[in-house]
Amino acid sequence: MSNNISLSIQNEIKNYDNKPCCVKNKIRKEYNNINSPIEYLNNSDFALNSDINDGFKYTTNEGNGEIVKIIKNNVSFMNEILKYKNMNKNLYEEIKNFTKNINLLSRGIIDVYNNKNTQFDFNINKYKYNNIYYFERIAYDLKTPPIRVIFKNFED
Amino acid sequence: MADLEFYKSLKIDEFDPSNNGDDIDTNALIESGILNNLLLPVRPYTAEVGGERYFKFFIKATVDVITLGLDIASFTTSPTEEVYLFEAGSNTELESDLDKNNLRVYGGFLVTNYDKDNKKVTADRDISGFVKAGDTVTFYNADNTKLVSWTVDTVSGADITFTEVSSDDVSNLKASSTIYIDALNANEYKGFWVKEVVSPFTEAMEDPANEFVLNIWYDLK
Numbered sequence: 001m002s003n004n005i006s007l008s009i010q011n012e013i014k015n016y017d018n019k020p021c022c023v024k025n026k027i028r029k030e031y032n033n034i035n036s037p038i039e040y041l042n043n044s045d046f047a048l049n050s051d052i053n054d055g056f057k058y059t060t061n062e063g064n065g066e067i068v069k070i071i072k073n074n075v076s077f078m079n080e081i082l083k084y085k086n087m088n089k090n091l092y093e094e095i096k097n098f099t100k101n102i103n104l105l106s107r108g109i110i111d112v113y114n115n116k117n118t119q120f121d122f123n124i125n126k127y128k129y130n131n132i133y134y135f136e137r138i139a140y141d142l143k144t145p146p147i148r149v150i151f152k153n154f155e156d
Numbered sequence: 157m158a159d160l161e162f163y164k165s166l167k168i169d170e171f172d173p174s175n176n177g178d179d180i181d182t183n184a185l186i187e188s189g190i191l192n193n194l195l196l197p198v199r200p201y202t203a204e205v206g207g208e209r210y211f212k213f214f215i216k217a218t219v220d221v222i223t224l225g226l227d228i229a230s231f232t233t234s235p236t237e238e239v240y241l242f243e244a245g246s247n248t249e250l251e252s253d254l255d256k257n258n259l260r261v262y263g264g265f266l267v268t269n270y271d272k273d274n275k276k277v278t279a280d281r282d283i284s285g286f287v288k289a290g291d292t293v294t295f296y297n298a299d300n301t302k303l304v305s306w307t308v309d310t311v312s313g314a315d316i317t318f319t320e321v322s323s324d325d326v327s328n329l330k331a332s333s334t335i336y337i338d339a340l341n342a343n344e345y346k347g348f349w350v351k352e353v354v355s356p357f358t359e360a361m362e363d364p365a366n367e368f369v370l371n372i373w374y375d376l377k
Contacts, residue, residue: 002223002225002302002373002374002375003159003373003374003375003376004301004302004371004372004373005158005159005160005371005372005373006188006229006300006369006370006371007162007186007188007369007370007371007372008188008189008367008368008369009186009193009194009195009350009367009368009369009370010189010190010191010192010193010195010365010366010367011191011192011194011195011196011197011198011365011366012191012192012197012198012365012366013197013198013203013234013237013354013358013366014197014198014199014203
């Protein structure tokens, strides 16, 4: 009969701060990732940038990811994703579940200016479904309609 | 004195873990259930954007022991953090020495379905990264006592088939792939790493604290 020893290993996770002042700095740090699509979001031409489309694969410090869907129009998010109901049932279900339990983590006015001196307002939302983490980042540049991007972090 | 004791490594840094590791620190005994005793706090930035951290620990024998098995009897209670184990290449290895893309890691999962007739277990996620053909998988009761170990025949996604199964019912149990160690004589020690994967937007666990349970089983020589 084998002997057993169990060891409980416990550690703390320090809460990050959701205050706009701090979010600003952290998001800035992400901007520094040269390959991050966030960098493109920091450019008001993003919505017209033909290089960034659905399925765009990228690498950041967060790992490899993929832009699942870019929604460029100022339409109801739910109405937009309803289009997926028949096209991609899994994605539709995932987004639907997300919107039920939307967890707004960060919201802040980002005083980072692009060459048009446009101020951006970002929302970052996350959701988890089937052990995969999805991130929705919404960029408003106060001039053009909001840009919604869903990142699927498939490293998780 | 316990037959086996657990110690931290000489180098361990909360703010810059990139150089963690090195040899055993025999003044740094790891005790069960003490907060931040092996894994240090996850810093706020890492909790927000995610990351990986590596911590090294040692198992030291106080008597002669044989056929040691080490695994994660209970994986992390944080829903957005995962931990894996792997054997150290040498006792003085640093994190910077690790070939992180080619680590043979071992880890835990939850059984979501058990098909005894087909000797098949389905896990709660894709386990092919840390459960391999030929591995031993150990199943744990709710109190983290070992129930049974079986040998893996094949792995595909979340499905594992075993070469043989016993009459034990492993439905809904926690399980882990197991690191085997042949033997340790008294005063010998061996190093292992914990790989901690922190997902972006990991939130603090307060009550209970963020926890995982290591289990080691062995025979006296």
